[in-house]
Amino acid sequence: MGSLNYIQGETGTQVKDVFISPDAPHTLLLDKHADYIAAYGSKKDDYEYTLSEYLRMSGIYWGLTVMDLMSQLPRMNRQEIVDFITACQHECGGVGASIGHDPHLLYTLSAVQILCLYDSVDALDVDKIVEYVKGLQQADGSFAGDKWGEIDTRFSFCAVATLSLLGKMDAIDVDKAVEFVLSCMNFDGGFGCRPGSESHAGQIYCCTGFLSLTGQLHQLNADLLGWWLCERQLPSGGLNGRPEKLPDVCYSWWVLASLRIIGKIHWIDKDKLRSFILACQDEETGGFADRPGDMVDPFHTLFGIAGLSLLGDEKIKAVNPVLCMPEDVLQKLGLKPELLS
Amino acid sequence: MHGRVKVKSTAQQEEEKRKEREKKLKIYTAARDACFSKRKDGVCDEEALHLTQQLLSSNPDFATLWNYRREILMHQETVKDESEVQKMYQNELSFLESCLKVNPKSYGSWHHRSWVSERAPQMDWARELSLCDRCLSLDDRNFHCWDYRRIVVKKSAVPVGKELEFTDRLIGSNFSNYSSWHYRSTLLPLLHPQSPESAPPSGSSPPSPQTHSHRVCEEQLLKEYELVQNAFFTDPNDQSAWFYYRWLLGRAEREEMISCVFISRDEERVAVAFSRPVQAQSGGLLLVLDGQPLQVDWRSIHPRFKHSPVWICDLPPGSINNIANEHNLTVHWPEKHTRRDCALYTGRNESWCRDSATDQELFRSELSVEKSSVLQSELQSCNQLLELEPLNKWCLLTIILLMRALDPLGYEKETLAHFQTLKEVDSMRSAYYSDLCSKFMIENTILKMEYAEVRVFSVSNKNLTTLCHLDQLLLITHINLSSNQLRHISFHFSMLQCLKVLEAENNCIENLEGVYCLPKLEEVLLKNNNIATLAALRPLATCPKLRLLDLRGNPVTQSADAESHLAELLPSVACLLL
Numbered sequence: 062m063g064s065l066n067y068i069q070g071e072t073g074t075q076v077k078d079v080f081i082s083p084d085a086p087h088t089l090l091l092d093k094h095a096d097y098i099a100a101y102g103s104k105k106d107d108y109e110y111t112l113s114e115y116l117r118m119s120g121i122y123w124g125l126t127v128m129d130l131m132s133q134l135p136r137m138n139r140q141e142i143v144d145f146i147t148a149c150q151h152e153c154g155g156v157g158a159s160i161g162h163d164p165h166l167l168y169t170l171s172a173v174q175i176l177c178l179y180d181s182v183d184a185l186d187v188d189k190i191v192e193y194v195k196g197l198q199q200a201d202g203s204f205a206g207d208k209w210g211e212i213d214t215r216f217s218f219c220a221v222a223t224l225s226l227l228g229k230m231d232a233i234d235v236d237k238a239v240e241f242v243l244s245c246m247n248f249d250g251g252f253g254c255r256p257g258s259e260s261h262a263g264q265i266y267c268c269t270g271f272l273s274l275t276g277q278l279h280q281l282n283a284d285l286l287g288w289w290l291c292e293r294q295l296p297s298g299g300l301n302g303r304p305e306k307l308p309d310v311c312y313s314w315w316v317l318a319s320l321r322i323i324g325k326i327h328w329i330d331k332d333k334l335r336s337f338i339l340a341c342q343d344e345e346t347g348g349f350a351d352r353p354g355d356m357v358d359p360f361h362t363l364f365g366i367a368g369l370s371l372l373g374d375e376k377i378k379a380v381n382p383v384l385c386m387p388e389d390v391l392q393k394l395g396l397k398p399e400l401l402s
Numbered sequence: 403m404h405g406r407v408k409v410k411s412t413a414q415q416e417e418e419k420r421k422e423r424e425k426k427l428k429i430y431t432a433a434r435d436a437c438f439s440k441r442k443d444g445v446c447d448e449e450a451l452h453l454t455q456q457l458l459s460s461n462p463d464f465a466t467l468w469n470y471r472r473e474i475l476m477h478q479e480t481v482k483d484e485s486e487v488q489k490m491y492q493n494e495l496s497f498l499e500s501c502l503k504v505n506p507k508s509y510g511s512w513h514h515r516s517w518v519s520e521r522a523p524q525m526d527w528a529r530e531l532s533l534c535d536r537c538l539s540l541d542d543r544n545f546h547c548w549d550y551r552r553i554v555v556k557k558s559a560v561p562v563g564k565e566l567e568f569t570d571r572l573i574g575s576n577f578s579n580y581s582s583w584h585y586r587s588t589l590l591p592l593l594h595p596q597s598p599e600s601a602p603p604s605g606s607s608p609p610s611p612q613t614h615s616h617r618v619c620e621e622q623l624l625k626e627y628e629l630v631q632n633a634f635f636t637d638p639n640d641q642s643a644w645f646y647y648r649w650l651l652g653r654a655e656r657e658e659m660i661s662c663v664f665i666s667r668d669e670e671r672v673a674v675a676f677s678r679p680v681q682a683q684s685g686g687l688l689l690v691l692d693g694q695p696l697q698v699d700w701r702s703i704h705p706r707f708k709h710s711p712v713w714i715c716d717l718p719p720g721s722i723n724n725i726a727n728e729h730n731l732t733v734h735w736p737e738k739h740t741r742r743d744c745a746l747y748t749g750r751n752e753s754w755c756r757d758s759a760t761d762q763e764l765f766r767s768e769l770s771v772e773k774s775s776v777l778q779s780e781l782q783s784c785n786q787l788l789e790l791e792p793l794n795k796w797c798l799l800t801i802i803l804l805m806r807a808l809d810p811l812g813y814e815k816e817t818l819a820h821f822q823t824l825k826e827v828d829s830m831r832s833a834y835y836s837d838l839c840s841k842f843m844i845e846n847t848i849l850k851m852e853y854a855e856v857r858v859f860s861v862s863n864k865n866l867t868t869l870c871h872l873d874q875l876l877l878i879t880h881i882n883l884s885s886n887q888l889r890h891i892s893f894h895f896s897m898l899q900c901l902k903v904l905e906a907e908n909n910c911i912e913n914l915e916g917v918y919c920l921p922k923l924e925e926v927l928l929k930n931n932n933i934a935t936l937a938a939l940r941p942l943a944t945c946p947k948l949r950l951l952d953l954r955g956n957p958v959t960q961s962a963d964a965e966s967h968l969a970e971l972l973p974s975v976a977c978l979l980l
Contacts, residue, residue, distance in 0.1 A: 108423040111431060115464045161438050163466045209469060211513045248587035248649040257552050259545050259584045279679040279709045284841070285652075291834050292641065303543070304580040304641050309404065328837070330830040343408070356406040402892050 077307050078295040085340035085353050089369065091376060093347030094362055095133040098124045101359055102137070117159040118149060118168035122175050123363040129178055129387050130366050130378045143184045146172045153196075154189030155207065165207045166197060166219040173226050178390055182227065191229045194220050202237030203255075213254045214245050218267035221274045222384060225396060230274075239277050242268050250286035262293060262302035266315040269322045270383045273398040278323065283401055287325035290316050298333030299352070309351045310341045310361045313368035314385070321371055321382040324401035331372050338365050338372075433457050441470050446477035455497060462501050462508035472517060484523055491522035499533065506537060512546045516553050527558030542572060543581050562593045577633040580642040587649060594622035618650075624776055626650055631783055634796070638787060644796040651803055656764075660742040662756035662876050663733050664899065667725065667746070669921045670717045672698075673899045674733050674742075675756075675876045679709040687713065688734040691721060703896040704918055711873035712897045725749060752900075759874055760852045765810055765845040777808050795828040802842075810846055817842060836867040836887075844871050851878075857900070862886070872897045879922070884908055889932075891916045906931070907952075912938065919944045929979075930955035936967050943971055952979040 101124060104110050113120060121142060128134045149157045149172065155164025156172040169190060176182045197205045197220065204216040217238055224230045244256045245268065251260025252268035265286070272278050293300040293316045299308025300316045313334060320326045340353040341361065348357030349365030363385075370380040379388040383398040391397070411419070433453055440450050451474055454467045461467075475494065479487050495518060501511045519525050534551040537544060555565060566589045572582040596619050618626075627650065633643035655678070662675040672689065674682070682700040689696050698717065702710035722729050729746040744755040759765065781804040788797050798820050805813035821839040825832040843864045848871060851859055858880040866886035872894045875881070880903045888909040895916025903925045904917065911931040917923070923945040933939065933956040942948055951972065953959055959980045961967075968978060 106427070108427040108430070111427055112461055115461070115466065157466070161466070163469050165465065207465075207469075209472065209513075209517065211509070247584060249584075249645055253545070254549060257588050258549050259581050261545060276708055284838075288834060289645070291831050294830055296830075304645070305543070305578060307405075325834075328831060328834040333830060350408070351404045354408060355404075356408050402890075 077301075077305055078297045079299065079308060079352050081297055081337065081340045081353055086342040086344050087336065087339050089339060089374065089376060090342055090344065090347060091131055093344070094342075094349070094366065095128065095131050095136065095347075097347030097357065098128055098359060098362065099133070099136045114159045115162060116168075117162075118146070118156060118171040118175075119158070120359055121145075122171035123359045125175055125178055126386060127359070127363040127366050129390070130363075130370060130380055132378060134178065139179055142175065143179060143181050146175060147184045150185050150189070153208075154186065154191070154193030156185070156190075163207065164193065166194070166204065166216045166223070167206060169193065170219040170223045173223050174384070174386060177226050177386065177394060180393070187227055187229075190223065191227060191232045194223055195232045198233050198238065202234065202239070202241035204238070214242055214252055214264050214271070215254070215267045217242050218271045221271055225274050225398070226384070226394065228394075235275055239272070239275055239280075242271050243277075243280055246282075249289045250282040250284075251289055260289065260303070262290070262300070262312050262315040262319065265290070266319050269319045270398075273322050273383045273400065276399050278399055278401050281323060281401075283323040283325065287320060287323055287328055290320050290323075291325070291328035294329045294334065298330065298335075298337035300329070300334065307352065308337065310338055310349050310368070311351065311364045313338050314364035314371075317368055317371050318382040318385070322400055326371065335369065335372050335374075338368050341365060430457070437467060437470065441473075446474040450474050458510075459497075459501055459504065462505050462511045465510055468510050468514050471514070475518075475521070479521075488523045491518055494518050495522075502537065506541065506544055507546055509546065512550050516550060519553070519557065525557070527554055530554045531558070531560070538572075542576065542579050545581065548581055548585070562589055565589055566593060573629070573633070577636055578640040578642055580645070583642050583646040587646065590618045590622065590626070594619045596620075623650060627776065627780055631780070635783075635787060638791050638794050638797060641796065644800060647800060648803060651800075651807060658738050659740050660733060660735060661873075662754060663731065663742050663744040664752070664754040664876060665722070665729075665731055665744055665746050666752045666900075666921075667722055668751060670719065670722055671714060671921070672717060672731065672733070673712060673714045673876060675712045675873050675897075677711070679707070679711050680713075681709050682713040686736055688736065689715065690732040690734065691717070692730055696721075703899070704893045704916070706893050710897075712876060712899070714899065722746065725751070754877055756877070758852045759845075759848050764874075765849065766807060774808060777804055780804055781808065793823070793827045795824055798824050798827070806842060806845075810842070811849060814846055833867070836865065840864070840866040840868050841870050844869070848874050858882075862905075869895065876900065879903070881905065884927075893918070896920065903927075914938060914941050917941050917945065921946065923948055925950040927952045928956065929953070932956065933958045936964070936971060939968070939971065946974060948972060948974050950977040950979075951975050954979050 125134060125137055125142070128137055146156065148160055149168070151157060151164045153164060155166070156169040157164050158168045172185065173182065173190065176184055197207070197216070199205060199212065203212045204220045205212055206216045220233065221230065221238065224232060242252070245252045245258065247253060247260045249260050251265045253259050253261060253264050269278070269281065272280060292304070293302070293312060295301060295308050297308055300312040301308050302312045302315065317326065317334070320328060338349070341349045341351070342365070343350060343357045346357060348359070349361040350357045351361050366377055367380045367385055370377040371382060380386070381388050381391050381398065382400070384391065433456055437450065437453050437457065440453070451471065454471045457464060458467050458471070475490065478490055482490065495515070498511055498515045498518070501508065505511065519530065531551070531554050534547055534554060537547040566586065569582045569586045569589070572579055630643050630647045630650065633640065634647070657677065658680065659677050660674060661677050664673040674687070687700055689698050696718065698715040700713045700715050702708065703712045703714060704710070726748055728748045731744045731746065732741055734741045742755055744753055746753040781801065784797055784801045784804060788794065788801060791797060802817050802820050805817055818839070821835055824835045828835070843861060843866060847859060847861045857878045859875055859878045860882040862882050862884040864886060866883065866888055869888065869892065875898055877900050878898060879900050881898065881901060882905040884905050884907040886909050888906065888911055891906070891911060891914045893916045896918040898920060900922055901920050902922050904923065905927045907927055907929040909931050911928065911933065917926065918941045924947050926942065926948065929952050933953060935958060939958070942951070958964055965978065965980060968975070
């Protein structure tokens with residue numbers, strides 16, 4: 062039942078957090094998670110599944126990456142997926158979330174990430190992707206997500222992540238792109254969507270990842286940002302994405318990966334975070350939820366497993382904190398994004 | 403999917419739900435397919451607007467449908483007269499309002515609203531602003547709405563002062579509103595810049611509250627202190643105000659400049675330190691020796707760093723080796739219009755020219771002297787609060803920061819005691835406090851060293867967990883890091899280009915990555931550490947003058963053939979203690 066409640070802070074102030082029941086899972090249920098993901102894609106006629114079609118490409122990336130991190134990738138239908146991705150590329154070079162959906166940087170990155178897992182980038186027209194990404198850069202260095210012009214630092218990350226996986230970073234004006242991202246830096250050392258936007262752990266992940274891929278991490282105020290990030294940890298051990306918000310498993314990825322990138326992962330209590338992530342597992346169905354007792358989904362399942370990998374779980378493959386892909390895949394590509402020590 | 407609680411249900415309930423979902427699925431896919439096929443046929447009619455509206459009102463993240471809608475609206479613009487177009491966009495805005503009521507955090511809906519606001523012949527911006535007000539009154543942290551508000555404010559030229567008043571109102575009704583404090587941090591430097599002369603030159607780095615942290619005039623700064631104090635006295639556990647306060651107490655970033663130039667006859671080498679990490683190769687750093695520009699290859703102190711605060715170059719052989727000659731060196735940094743001169747006199751082996759940390763008051767407040775009495779009274783207030791709330795971590799940390807801004811050496815003892823309490827009351831973040839405390843201890847040691855005008859840096863027995871500010875230590879010859887809790891000598895350590903003796907006994911050092919290419923290094927004392935492998939010692943092989951190495955009490959000494967391997971790896975070492 063509902064696990065949300067307010068627990069009392071030490072001096073009586075209400076702290077937003079969750080309570081973890083003593084009988085919550087505390088061991089890693091890898092087999093169940095692999096079964097959950099393997100079964101997820103087979104429910105194609107499901108209402109909920111159909112409703113999430115607009116993000117299918119990312120959904121596949123979440124599912125396949127978590128399977129690869131658990132060394133279970135061969136259970137997925139490689140040929141079907143590669144053919145699907147080919148069918149989602151548009152004439153302009155961009156990739157849509159699914160067949161009939163418009164191209165967007167978000168799904169172009171997911172498609173390239175999936176094909177890197179499968180070592181089959183040639184299933185897409187790579188030159189056209191590069192042209193597509195390049196065409197979305199604006200005069201101020203920012204990136205639009207698609208031709209309709211929404212600007213967001215998430216898309217700056219998508220652009221450089223896509224291009225670095227393809228080894229084509231020089232196609233864009235990197236200096237201008239960096240200038241834009243830095244103009245989104247805030248008083249707390251974090252980043253938001255656009256200049257003036259409030260810091261948010263998801264955007265911070267995108268921007269630190271962006272600065273890593275462009276070799277500009279020295280531009281960060283790592284001490285200040287690291288403090289804000291480690292203050293995301295709540296008494297339950299879980300991490301929130303902004304001050305005064307509830308903890309959520311996906312932030313164990315966004316906050317933790319950012320801390321790893323800036324060399325401050327030791328500033329949080331790893332054991333407590335591990336317990337929180339494990340408590341978000343569903344013992345019956347497999348998979349992870351955002352918080353203990355909620356419904357599971359592939360998104361939180363990836364970020365739960367990837368978070369545990371960053372915390373050093375040896376039953377899971379090592380994950381790269383910048384690209385959220387298995388390190389062995391990036392090694393084959395010769396990619397080693399910059400990290401602060 | 404966030405925050406959906408899992409509910410147990412019976413088999414019968416499940417079956418009913420399944421049937422219901424099946425029905426919904428049919429309706430949904432029929433509408434979707436109808437939309438897709440209409441779009442494929444290039445149809446941009448009212449019916450298509452109706453169909454997309456039906457789908458988007460329950461699924462506003464379906465981006466492709468918003469795109470189709472925009473195509474339809476753009477087509478309709480060409481067939482309707484202006485008043486009809488205005489009406490059409492007004493309808494669109496009402497539709498969006500209903501979408502936002504159901505799902506106030508949909509990227510798609512908010513982006514479409516700003517798109518419509520660009521296309522509509524007339525926009526009632528006051529109405530948009532009041533929509534934002536209503537939305538923020540339901541959830542004052544909705545960042546989508548805050549971002550849209552900023553667009554509206556810009557479009558309708560709302561004065562910055564009015565927006566600051568808006569944050570006054572929000573903060574007044576609820577101090578715990580991080581979004582409002584954040585907004586203030588972007589508004590204040592616009593409304594109360596430090597002074598017109600100190601405005602950044604156009605074309606320099608992009609503006610942000612980080613780089614412009616203290617482009618707020620002193621008078622306003624003092625008023626802000628008062629506001630924040632009201633906040634944290636009202637609710638001492640509300641982190642929002644404390645984060646903001648730390649920003650107010652912070653310092654502007656240092657300007658990029660050359661902080662030190664060092665020249666050595668023995669190595670025929672020049673080292674240049676900068677106030678921030680730079681890329682000297684692309685920055686076109688120029689070196690002029692005795693009036694002659696020299697072609698030199700600049701390299702960062704470690705191949706890992708593309709950007710580094712210290713750069714070195716070798717001079718052409720024979721150019722300065724005669725001790726009877728005097729030389730004048732100038733380093734130009736054209737990109738930042740800055741330069742620094744350094745004279746190497748007859749009979750001298752080395753020379754340098756620098757700003758010291760004490761001259762620059764690097765680690766102190768930058769408030770004017772007369773205003774530092776204000777910091778003193780801030781400290782008093784915080785001390786009062788601490789009496790009421792002796793375990794309040796925010797208050798403890800802030801007191802530490804105020805003490806450092808006022809008199810870092812004078813308050814050292816109290817600072818250390820407060821750190822100890824912090825680690826106990828907020829044990830989840832004890833590693834953060836240890837690193838921060840290490841930083842402050844290193845800063846204090848730099849200050850003491852500079853007052854004493856020596857080139858010896860001693861920070862033994864201070865519970866150090868990390869090293870920092872090494873760019874300030876370019877000139878030191880002896881460093882004593884013994885009896886701390888260091889685990890690494892990181893890459894940055896290779897900035898200590900003049901180092902002769904490294905004492906680091908009784909730590910838990912596992913690797914020595916940063917003991918790399920130190921041309922003068924002679925002695926390395928590592929007794930009682932955690933060096934376990936020969937590989938960990940490999941960086942030492944890049945230090946040509948190393949002659950004494952003490953490895954007693956390290957696991958690496960356990961292996962039977964350690965001595966012969968080490969002799970092979972480090973042939974220059976005459977005295978090896980195992």
